[in-house]
Amino acid sequence: xxNKSKNKGVYLDNAATTAVDPRxxxxxxxxxxxQFGNASSLHYYGRDALNAVDxxxxxxxxxxNAKTLEIYFTSCGSESDNWALRGRVYAPSKxxxxxxxxxxxxHPAVLDTCRVLEKEGVKVDYLGVDHDGYVSxxxxxxxxxxxxxxxxxxxxxNEIGSIQPIAEIGEFSKELGVCFHTDxxxxxxxxxxxxxxxxxxxxxxxxxxxxxxxxxGILYIRSGVELSRLITGGHQERNQRAGTTNTPLIxxxxxxxxxxxxxxxxxxxxxxxxxxxxxxxxLKEIPFCNLNGGLDRRLPNNINLSFDFIESESILISLxxxxxxxxxxxxxxxxxxxxxxxxxxxxxxxxxxxSSLRVSLGRTTTIEELDYTIYVLKREIxxxxxxxxxxxxxxxxxxxx
Amino acid sequence: MYNKKxxxxxxxxxxxxxxxxxxxxxxxxAASCGDIMKVYLKIENDxxxxxxxxxxxxxxxxxxxxxxxxxxxxxxxxxxxxxxxxQVVEMLEGLPPQKIHCSVLAEEAxxxxxxxxxxxxxx
Numbered sequence: 001x002x003n004k005s006k007n008k009g010v011y012l013d014n015a016a017t018t019a020v021d022p023r024x025x026x027x028x029x030x031x032x033x034x035q036f037g038n039a040s041s042l043h044y045y046g047r048d049a050l051n052a053v054d055x056x057x058x059x060x061x062x063x064x065n066a067k068t069l070e071i072y073f074t075s076c077g078s079e080s081d082n083w084a085l086r087g088r089v090y091a092p093s094k095x096x097x098x099x100x101x102x103x104x105x106x107h108p109a110v111l112d113t114c115r116v117l118e119k120e121g122v123k124v125d126y127l128g129v130d131h132d133g134y135v136s137x138x139x140x141x142x143x144x145x146x147x148x149x150x151x152x153x154x155x156x157x158n159e160i161g162s163i164q165p166i167a168e169i170g171e172f173s174k175e176l177g178v179c180f181h182t183d184x185x186x187x188x189x190x191x192x193x194x195x196x197x198x199x200x201x202x203x204x205x206x207x208x209x210x211x212x213x214x215x216x217g218i219l220y221i222r223s224g225v226e227l228s229r230l231i232t233g234g235h236q237e238r239n240q241r242a243g244t245t246n247t248p249l250i251x252x253x254x255x256x257x258x259x260x261x262x263x264x265x266x267x268x269x270x271x272x273x274x275x276x277x278x279x280x281x282x283l284k285e286i287p288f289c290n291l292n293g294g295l296d297r298r299l300p301n302n303i304n305l306s307f308d309f310i311e312s313e314s315i316l317i318s319l320x321x322x323x324x325x326x327x328x329x330x331x332x333x334x335x336x337x338x339x340x341x342x343x344x345x346x347x348x349x350x351x352x353x354x355s356s357l358r359v360s361l362g363r364t365t366t367i368e369e370l371d372y373t374i375y376v377l378k379r380e381i382x383x384x385x386x387x388x389x390x391x392x393x394x395x396x397x398x399x400x401x
Numbered sequence: 402m403y404n405k406k407x408x409x410x411x412x413x414x415x416x417x418x419x420x421x422x423x424x425x426x427x428x429x430x431a432a433s434c435g436d437i438m439k440v441y442l443k444i445e446n447d448x449x450x451x452x453x454x455x456x457x458x459x460x461x462x463x464x465x466x467x468x469x470x471x472x473x474x475x476x477x478x479x480x481x482x483x484x485x486x487x488q489v490v491e492m493l494e495g496l497p498p499q500k501i502h503c504s505v506l507a508e509e510a511x512x513x514x515x516x517x518x519x520x521x522x523x524x
Binding site: 309349350400 | 439
């Protein structure tokens with residue numbers, strides 16, 4: 001949809017990415033032009049940049065209740081996840097048998113990396129989830145041993161927003177003495193990231209999911225955790241992650257996290273009612289649809305619905321033509337024809353997975369935007385069901401057989 | 402990803418719905434794969450006098466169904482059997498690589514519907 005002339009787009013794809021907050025942009029700008037030094041240089045320009053990076057690192061550490069030197073900057077959430085997994089597998093250890101425990105609903109950054117590591121001889125257990133998308137601590141206990149190399153479980157799912165019992169799993173991991181990683185990329189805006197309350201050893205974040213810039217992430221690494229390097233080269237990040245220090249984006253990430261933490265309570269209290277309003281209305285006003293994932297432990301901005309008898313990409317394109325941006329399944333699978341592995345993991349069948357639509361709200365989402373979206377959604381669902389061979393318009397019923 | 406022609410065809414597809422007096426019906430694909438295309442033909446003296454479709458699928462599948470049914474209206478069945486997916490792609494002014502299979506479904510659905518017609522007429 002070309003919005004240039006109208007400029008009234010409704011953006012409901014905040015789980016894919018968010019707009020940079022103007023305050024974040026303002027904080028970053030001087031570091032592109034005036035304070036452009038290489039933080040590794042010894043001269044004034046370098047010291048100036050290093051000083052800013054040190055402050056940003058301290059700030060981020062404080063929001064995670066971590067030590068400053070436990071924060072490592074990376075290029076994105078995928079790199080942080082790769083580093084956590086590969087770094088643990090390749091770390092020197094007496095135990096030659098590598099074992100990872102993860103879930104079947106992780107982001108591809110974890111799942112695809114696990115599949116590659118399996119080819120290298122690593123044993124990987126992929127834990128299932130219940131109908132609502134939750135992992136059970138008992139399942140973790142069933143497969144974990146003191147020799148397990150790493151447990152990696154996402155804090156909140158990117159497609160259905162289910163929030164996992166990270167603190168409980170972390171407590172168990174700690175008692176067992178097994179390293180525990182969480183991909184918290186989707187969780188930063190609404191969830192407490194205190195690494196000591198969560199009992200995590202490794203935690204991934206990505207700035208662009210909470211109104212920071214793209215191209216910057218962190219991996220929190222608890223002191224004492226043995227992790228091999230992923231990116232080799234220069235001595236940046238205490239010799240653990242090579243690559244010129246990305247000063248402006250680091251400043252942006254710290255600023256974005258500060259705003260997210262300060263505005264978290266307001267964000268949660270505003271978005272949960274909006275989310276529930278949308279879900280309630282759609283379930284009531286559109287027949288043959290259901291919510292994917294549970295409601296009790298769910299991200300405040302996540303809505304994922306399946307509309308029976310029609311395929312979700314056709315809904316997405318129809319909404320796009322009306323200026324509304326949503327996602328089918330996950331943005332990562334938009335170029336592939338495979339149905340969402342997350343919806344499949346809920347045990348609802350491939351048909352429901354092909355019909356699933358993700359609507360992810362954001363800081364600026366209004367009830368008027370949601371009303372407009374529901375209006376267009378109703379119209380387009382009816383239109384597309386009128387085209388579908390699975391739906392009988394006269395009788396108003398459908399069937400997959 | 403989609404060009405204007407595909408988007409327009411998807412927004413206002415032609416020949417939508419079941420044909421009450423169809424004498425050849427072809428269904429290809431499966432809901433579990435995310436695509437079902439059902440083509441209805443009304444054939445008189447081996448000429449396709451009317452054609453319609455019902456499709457469960459993406460925008461490209463719906464657009465492919467629309468142009469494919471439009472193409473074969475008025476064709477002799479032996480000519481309709483020669484319609485290829487490449488012609489459907491051409492009518493749509495190009496399809497993204499991962500959507501080429503939608504045009505293949507259209508070609509197959511037409512062939513299925515004609516086979517159904519032939520099976521009915523020999524019975």
